[in-house]
Amino acid sequence: MNNGSNTTRKATSGLPFRKMHGLGNDFVIVDARSAPDLITHALARAIGHRAFGVGFDQLVVLRDSDVADLDVEFWNSDGSRAGACGNASRCIARLISEETGKSDMSFKTDHAVLQARSLGDNIFSVNMGLPQLAWDQIPLAGPVEDLMNLPLPGSPVAVGMGNPHMVFVVRDAESVDLKTVGPNLEHHALYPERTNVEFIHVIDRNAIRMRVWERGGMITLACGSGACAAAVAAHLKGLTERKITVHLDGGPLEIDWREDGIWMTGTATHVFDGILTREFLDSV
Template sequence: MSTDGNIPFRKMNGLGNDFVVIDGRARPVTVTEAMVRAAADRSTGVGCDQFILMDKSGFADLRMRIWNSEGGEVEACGNASRCIADIVLSETGAEEVSIETLGGLLKCSRAGDGLIAVDMGEPAFHWTQIPLAEEFYDTSAIELQIGPIDDPILHTPSAVNVGNPHAIFWVEDVEAYDMGKIGPLLENHPVFPERANISVAHVIDPGHMIMKVWERGAGLTRACGTAACAG
């Protein structure tokens, strides 16, 4: 299939987080915001959360560029990394692949039963690395809330960067929050100079949690790999 009759593409998904993937390793491809928005539109285009370009890298096995559905380029995407790794590992027969991204070097490997694991690298917790617009000594619980001062709807999220900025609000019931309304407000809050991915999450036990994610530039998605790592 192709986006315009000339550029072949794949439609892939990781846990429901879906992508349009173009391979530019053999032939250079120029990606524009208009191209991304047209392909990502679920009514008139192919439909996707992120638009992915595979490209040559000077130091890794390949370079992956990522655009959210609104057309802005972003740093990292965990589920897209796993999809791209599956392509390359199937081509090469290798067990591991390195991927250059704006968020840093990622390594993916086969995990058995057809699964692909991704190492997103070390998380960044310092307020300047997330980044935040003002200094916070403890970014595990920053001063941020929405709603009445004496009875906020959400408050005191954890903030972290795992290739891109995230804020996680810890709640008892993730279904109690309308992320379609809350997400855009928090994504664009002044405390996040580069905007942020917004999650509500509940810890079930030490090995499991449930979360809903409003992705920066993409909206509510069915899954988000970097949000899972951030939590």
């Protein structure tokens, strides 16, 4: 951790950040261990604006942890908080690996302490934990008779992965108009904390195609927790094995539902480092 004079200098000059992505799901990462913790709902929204800020699918804030290598916060681009983010988790694993030299690591999120592993060549595997398959854990607004067939057109599946998901199995995920159907489904009354919405079609017993509308109001190229939720839904419906490839707009993720949790494996890419200027910070 930097000393007080370094922190003061950083506060005066601006706020450093790192831009990373996992399969095109992009993140601004702020290390609050070595810079002032300035993140607010308003600042998260401002940074997330792709014209007036930097732009991101999620903002990631790093802090010191007493129980893991890092403590991590996730923010959506609308300024709301998220409990989990799979693609960002691989990026965090890469940062820890580069910082410590570890091949096995852990970090604490609002949802749980997650275990991660470096497989080399910027490929990382993260144990996203076991899925939540009870209505009050997902959470839903109240008891539902059949979580595999929610009382909605298309009979979607409800799954929790530290954040809520609504998974539709369709004939052709490519033909779904996400911009039209996504917002209403995200805000459906059945989900009091809103929800991520996934549309999948089955390629074979070992692969599915997925497109996603993420909570926070956006279409993203990939969603790691969504890929895990989709794999759970597809397997529980008897359509796939427990270990599958999920083909997203940004590329493939390997999902393996094991006894100790759902392991998600894919790339993590560092794009650039930058500094949010004092002018920008003062304007929020």
